[in-house]
Amino acid sequence: MSDSDTNSAGMPRIAVDAMGGDYAPQEIVKGAVEGSRLHGVKVLLVGDPSEVEVELKKVDREGAWLEVVPSQGWVVEGEHPVLALRRMPKASVAVATAWVKTGQADAMVTMGSTGAAMASAKLGLGMMEGVDRPCLGGPFLGLAPHTAILDLGSNIDCRPHQLLSFAIMGCVFARKFFGIESPRVGLLSVGSEEGKGNRQVREAYELFKRSEIRFVGNVEGTDLLTDRAHVVVCDGFVGNILLKFAEALGDGISAHLNEKLQGKLAPSDIAELKEGVWELTNRSRRLSGPLFGVKGNVIVGHGSSRSGEVAGAVGMAKMCVEMDLANSMEAELAALKAKVAG
Numbered sequence: 001m002s003d004s005d006t007n008s009a010g011m012p013r014i015a016v017d018a019m020g021g022d023y024a025p026q027e028i029v030k031g032a033v034e035g036s037r038l039h040g041v042k043v044l045l046v047g048d049p050s051e052v053e054v055e056l057k058k059v060d061r062e063g064a065w066l067e068v069v070p071s072q073g074w075v076v077e078g079e080h081p082v083l084a085l086r087r088m089p090k091a092s093v094a095v096a097t098a099w100v101k102t103g104q105a106d107a108m109v110t111m112g113s114t115g116a117a118m119a120s121a122k123l124g125l126g127m128m129e130g131v132d133r134p135c136l137g138g139p140f141l142g143l144a145p146h147t148a149i150l151d152l153g154s155n156i157d158c159r160p161h162q163l164l165s166f167a168i169m170g171c172v173f174a175r176k177f178f179g180i181e182s183p184r185v186g187l188l189s190v191g192s193e194e195g196k197g198n199r200q201v202r203e204a205y206e207l208f209k210r211s212e213i214r215f216v217g218n219v220e221g222t223d224l225l226t227d228r229a230h231v232v233v234c235d236g237f238v239g240n241i242l243l244k245f246a247e248a249l250g251d252g253i254s255a256h257l258n259e260k261l262q263g264k265l266a267p268s269d270i271a272e273l274k275e276g277v278w279e280l281t282n283r284s285r286r287l288s289g290p291l292f293g294v295k296g297n298v299i300v301g302h303g304s305s306r307s308g309e310v311a312g313a314v315g316m317a318k319m320c321v322e323m324d325l326a327n328s329m330e331a332e333l334a335a336l337k338a339k340v341a342g
Contacts, residue, residue, distance in 0.1 A: 012321045014314050015105035018047030018055075019074035019092040022304045028111060031310025036064040039315045044069050044105055046096040055273065071095040075116035077303060082119050086210060090137030093117060097124040098260055098294045109288070111305045114170035118154055122340050126199035131293035132276040133158075136300060138289035140243055142280035144225050145258065146178045149188075149232045152289065153240030160204035163187070167213055168336060169292040169329045170231035176323040178230060186219030187282045190240060193218065200235065212336060213326020232239050250281030264278040264329045288313035297326050 016032045018025045025047055034055070036043040042065040045052050056066070073088040074336050075081060093112055097120040099105040110117050118134050127134070135219055137150030140217040150166040153159070160164075167185050174183035186202055189197035194205060196218055208215040219229050224242075234242075254274040261270050288301035288309065301313045320326070 002247055003214045008288065011040060011046060012107070012318050013042045013105045013110040013303045014321075015046055015069065015096040016310070016314065016318045017074075017092045017108065018045045018052050018111035019071070019094045020110045020116075021301070021310075022111075023306060024074075024111065025051050025055050026058075027305065027307045028310055030059050031305070031307035032109075032314060033059050033061055033064045033312035034057035034307055035068065036066060037062075039309055039319050041065070041314060042067065043314065044096075044099060046092045046099070048092075048228070050070075051163075053252040062295070069095060069099065075113045077316060079113065079114050079116070080089070081113060082123075084116060085119055085123070087114075091204025093120045094124065097121055097296075100298070101125055102235070102319075105257060106321045107299065107301045109301065109310070109313045110287075111303060111310060111313070111318050113303075114300055116299045117291060118299065120289055121296065121298045125294045125296040125298070128293055128295060128333055130170075130333045130336075132162055132289045133167050134293040134298075135169075136289050137166070137170060138177075138291065138293055140222065140289075142282075143248055143316040144227065146174075146180065146227060146230055147232060148173055148177070148225065148230065149224075149234040149290065151234065151237055151239045151240065152243050153236045154291070158200065158235040160200060160207050163200070163235070164206045164207045164211060165293070165333065167208065167211075167215075167231060168333060170233065171213055172329045172332050173290070173325065174230045175290070176325055178240045180230050182214050183230035184216045184228065185213045185231045185233065186223065187218050187234050188234035189218035191218060192220055194222075194232040235281050246281045250278050253277050253281070290315050290316070290325060291335075292329065295326060295330065297321055 018028045022129050032043045044067050046069045071092040072090040074092045075084040096108040101326045135151035136154045171183050174180050189201045288299050291298040299313050299317045
């Protein structure tokens with residue numbers, strides 16, 4: 001089934017994994033429809049056709065461009081991603097990835113298992129030369145709107161050269177997304193002085209110093225809100241703790257404000273304050289983030305995303321397509337390798 005195929009010619013085509021996420025397919029379908037309408041893209045809803053069609057009947061599709069792409073099964077959180085994909089080669093995330101691979105979609109979005117998204121993208125799209133593992137990144141704090149952090153949770157243990165590849169890809173993202181021509185790069189550590197940090201950070205520091213990036217040295221947690229660095233690099237263990245802490249902090253402060261301001265402000269004012277706090281601490285949930293290092297535009301969102309976050313992820317996917325983000329990263333990595341070899 002498709003809507004307004006003739007009018008969608010030339011639009012970015014975003015494949016959305018309709019079966020991935022805690023609230024799939026209801027919230028995913030609703031958010032995908034909203035995302036198509038808001039961002040002017042054609043959405044390819046990949047999932048069980050009968051389930052997707054049931055959800056489509058519940059929403060207003062006016063102004064949206066949609067197509068349902070059949071798949072069989074989906075990977076649930078906790079399953080071994082590679083084994084699950086071998087068992088279900090036509091799972092929703094795998095089919096969405098395949099459509100990007102064949103050029104039938106310009107980007108894909110999933111709110112499902114991060115491991116499955118990484119495995120599917122790595123196996124289905126391939127890795128950029130010089131990158132061992134894909135990583136998640138992007139802006140995650142509204143309080144620091146021009147700072148991207150890589151990695152936000154996809155790689156728990158990283159070698160120093162992998163951190164350098166994260167930095168290079170982060171610089172491309174900062175140039176394209178923030179419009180910063182020469183982004184500053186920092187290594188997240190426990191002290192700003194050279195020599196501080198664990199072995200991984202100390203060895204990465206030397207690599208960063210010798211590279212072509214604009215390296216400003218170590219940055220501490222207190223620097224994350226200061227714009228000292230536009231790209232902050234850490235392994236996924238540290239990055240995911242930061243991400244989850246910021247999300248929990250926003251939820252906690254919102255609950256505290258709700259309790260303390262009851263009877264002192266109008267309910268609408270309290271709701272506005274809570275929403276503002278949430279936006280300042282949960283930017284990654286509103287936008288979702290690209291999966292860096294794979295040969296294609298892949299957006300991975302939070303598993304608990306509701307329709308608004310899904311629509312935001314569709315918007316991020318459109319931006320990545322328009323910025324030609326994946327190809328730009330691949331070209332910069334190749335140029336750096338050639339320079340080092342020369």
